[in-house]
Amino acid sequence: MLTRKNTEIIFGGDYFPEQWPQDTWKEDIRLMKQANVNMVSIGIFSWALIQPDENTFTFDWLDKIMDMLAANNIDVCLGTATAAQPNWLTRKYDDILFVRESGEQVPYGSRQTYCVNSPSYRKAIRLLAEKMATHYKGHKALALWHINNEYANKNSMCFCKNCEKAFRGWLQKKYGTIDNLNESWGTVFWSEKYSAWEEINTPRASAGGRNATKLLDYKRFLSESFFTLYLEEYNVIRPITPDVPITSNFEGDWSKFDHYLFRNHLDVVSFNIYPDPGNPDARKWAALRHTMMRSLLGKPFMVMEQAPSQVDWYPVNIPKPPGLMRLWSYQALAHGSDSVMYFQWRASKKGAEKYHSGMVPHFGENSRVFKEISDLGNELKKAKDIVGSTVDSKVAILLDNDSWWAVDNPYGHGTKSLDNEVFWSANGQPFPTVLVSYFGELEYYFNAFYDLNIPVDVIPVDYDFSKYKVIVAPILHMVKPGFKETIENFVKKGGTFITTYFTGVIDESVGVFLDGYIGPLKDVLGVKVEEYNPLPPGGKNAMKMTGTIKGFKKKYGCSIWCDVAHTTSAKTLATFVEGYYTGSPSFTENQFGNGKAYYVATRPDKDFMRDFLSKIADAQGIKISQLPEGVELVTRSGYGRNYGFYLNHSGTKKLVTLPKGKYEDLLTGIAHQGTLNLVKYGVSILRKTK
Numbered sequence: 001m002l003t004r005k006n007t008e009i010i011f012g013g014d015y016f017p018e019q020w021p022q023d024t025w026k027e028d029i030r031l032m033k034q035a036n037v038n039m040v041s042i043g044i045f046s047w048a049l050i051q052p053d054e055n056t057f058t059f060d061w062l063d064k065i066m067d068m069l070a071a072n073n074i075d076v077c078l079g080t081a082t083a084a085q086p087n088w089l090t091r092k093y094d095d096i097l098f099v100r101e102s103g104e105q106v107p108y109g110s111r112q113t114y115c116v117n118s119p120s121y122r123k124a125i126r127l128l129a130e131k132m133a134t135h136y137k138g139h140k141a142l143a144l145w146h147i148n149n150e151y152a153n154k155n156s157m158c159f160c161k162n163c164e165k166a167f168r169g170w171l172q173k174k175y176g177t178i179d180n181l182n183e184s185w186g187t188v189f190w191s192e193k194y195s196a197w198e199e200i201n202t203p204r205a206s207a208g209g210r211n212a213t214k215l216l217d218y219k220r221f222l223s224e225s226f227f228t229l230y231l232e233e234y235n236v237i238r239p240i241t242p243d244v245p246i247t248s249n250f251e252g253d254w255s256k257f258d259h260y261l262f263r264n265h266l267d268v269v270s271f272n273i274y275p276d277p278g279n280p281d282a283r284k285w286a287a288l289r290h291t292m293m294r295s296l297l298g299k300p301f302m303v304m305e306q307a308p309s310q311v312d313w314y315p316v317n318i319p320k321p322p323g324l325m326r327l328w329s330y331q332a333l334a335h336g337s338d339s340v341m342y343f344q345w346r347a348s349k350k351g352a353e354k355y356h357s358g359m360v361p362h363f364g365e366n367s368r369v370f371k372e373i374s375d376l377g378n379e380l381k382k383a384k385d386i387v388g389s390t391v392d393s394k395v396a397i398l399l400d401n402d403s404w405w406a407v408d409n410p411y412g413h414g415t416k417s418l419d420n421e422v423f424w425s426a427n428g429q430p431f432p433t434v435l436v437s438y439f440g441e442l443e444y445y446f447n448a449f450y451d452l453n454i455p456v457d458v459i460p461v462d463y464d465f466s467k468y469k470v471i472v473a474p475i476l477h478m479v480k481p482g483f484k485e486t487i488e489n490f491v492k493k494g495g496t497f498i499t500t501y502f503t504g505v506i507d508e509s510v511g512v513f514l515d516g517y518i519g520p521l522k523d524v525l526g527v528k529v530e531e532y533n534p535l536p537p538g539g540k541n542a543m544k545m546t547g548t549i550k551g552f553k554k555k556y557g558c559s560i561w562c563d564v565a566h567t568t569s570a571k572t573l574a575t576f577v578e579g580y581y582t583g584s585p586s587f588t589e590n591q592f593g594n595g596k597a598y599y600v601a602t603r604p605d606k607d608f609m610r611d612f613l614s615k616i617a618d619a620q621g622i623k624i625s626q627l628p629e630g631v632e633l634v635t636r637s638g639y640g641r642n643y644g645f646y647l648n649h650s651g652t653k654k655l656v657t658l659p660k661g662k663y664e665d666l667l668t669g670i671a672h673q674g675t676l677n678l679v680k681y682g683v684s685i686l687r688k689t690k
């Protein structure tokens, strides 16, 4: 039933029957049927019950619930139970617990305490995965494997002896000789030269700034370690149950590891999404995350978890008011999810998460939340035609983990060093400004397209660009070999390329491009950057257009950063109006072959973004939908049909003007033409009938 035409939308959630007496299980099944639940995720945290000691595996309770679910036609997304290891294992092997950057080994007493490179942990999960797969092979309920859970959420960085050893091996493979490593890391600086592999330690906070290439290599190494950790289980399970699809439930924070590493080893992408109902921009926040997950495989994905109402880990946890859970569920579907799932089925009575909402709240079935859940579960039957369709984008935003890690904060020190001494830098390292943010810039561009209802994909730099008309690379700080040629080809053929300040500053080994930042992108952009000027907090400059350009105002504000650039072949469309670089280009356009490349030397205000991106969309024949404030439109297409999701995120009713034609609402069966009324939090899925 996974994300294929003519199947149901997947509806359900994490289910922990082990937390409840077996009498409750019967109640659970009854309520699941009532809510039209068709899949539950089980087993995720039950390792200690399945393997009570090193030599014993017991499946009795799990068999029983698997059979009950099968008998009721409820599919199972089966967790491999490896996300929280049992205490006996932790105590027996001293390499299991991860080590913080401070050098402290994390105490046990929670989940995700394992080190990603622990040989004992890896050995134990291979065995457990094998036992699980062999035992449940062919079980009627088994529909999907759920490997581990939220990789790297709490244990993304480890500095233990095993990681150190594995890092040395990784470096040896990458560099071959210690001389190559010294060269790549630039260790002549501050007398850091290494003479043997054994001298290399993990890059824990030191007395001052650390080697930037080493920091990045360590992050790359840990990122790959999470992927090889996944493969430990994947390689065991795949041959035992070749027909059962495999996923891993991602947390959704891509800064912790490079999700693109997983691309060829996932049958379906699944992840968890917890927008804060107190955030006025929650819908944009969510849209970006859905987009990233959809783009990972370019096909429908699964929302594995969302909150039925509030979570328990924001500083203040606001419940979803009536209607909001439904609206955000349809938003997930609009962006390409084929599932609506929750954490968790029944709100816990004990443990760390008892204040987190559940589909069945502590209050029980006669609650607002359960009613909204079961109404939605039943309503979703009407939308089943959307399954398998996806969002077709002509615009792609590039996401490059290396640039992200080089600019933002993988070592987690914020503006402070470990001993709390204030360190004026973005990542515990000397840096031009803490105000610049790689992901913040990406989000800024994404939101600008969102405001015009233009669908985008978010893709890596080494992807196939041929289906896109516009490629946007916000702060592409690192430019890797091959990218120059790819993007030049793309533009030559008529594509539009947009990039920003602080782009093309470093190469793969974190060495600065000399003879002008922008580096290898000089030709396609027709500019060179000589210096940069980070602006003080709250500081502004302005971009003055060099002439009257249709669709643009005369002047726009800008902030955060100004590159001081020179054009070579590009046309200057706007200049800065303040500072010693007054008159230097703030916005340029370069004709390159049949296409155009734009360079934005600063962070422009929103009105510029709207005007600029509208112009780009117009020129490339990309449709902009003007809708009332707070209304989102996303279109899914597939199997020859289009489904327009109209989502009213605002607190008031809205009147939408529809494009020409006759439409039918999948949820109500009502025909629409000309206009569409949306109540507060209202949703319509329109399919064209004529």
Ligand code: GLA
Pocket (backbone or CB within 6 Å): 149, 150, 272, 274, 305, 311, 312, 343, 353, 356
């Ligand atoms: C994550 C985890 C779940 C649960 C929820 C609570 O998504 O995967 O096990 O802890 O958070 O929001």
Ligand code: ZN
Pocket (backbone or CB within 6 Å): 098, 099, 115, 116, 117, 118, 158, 159, 160, 161, 162, 163, 164
């Ligand atoms: Zn470790």
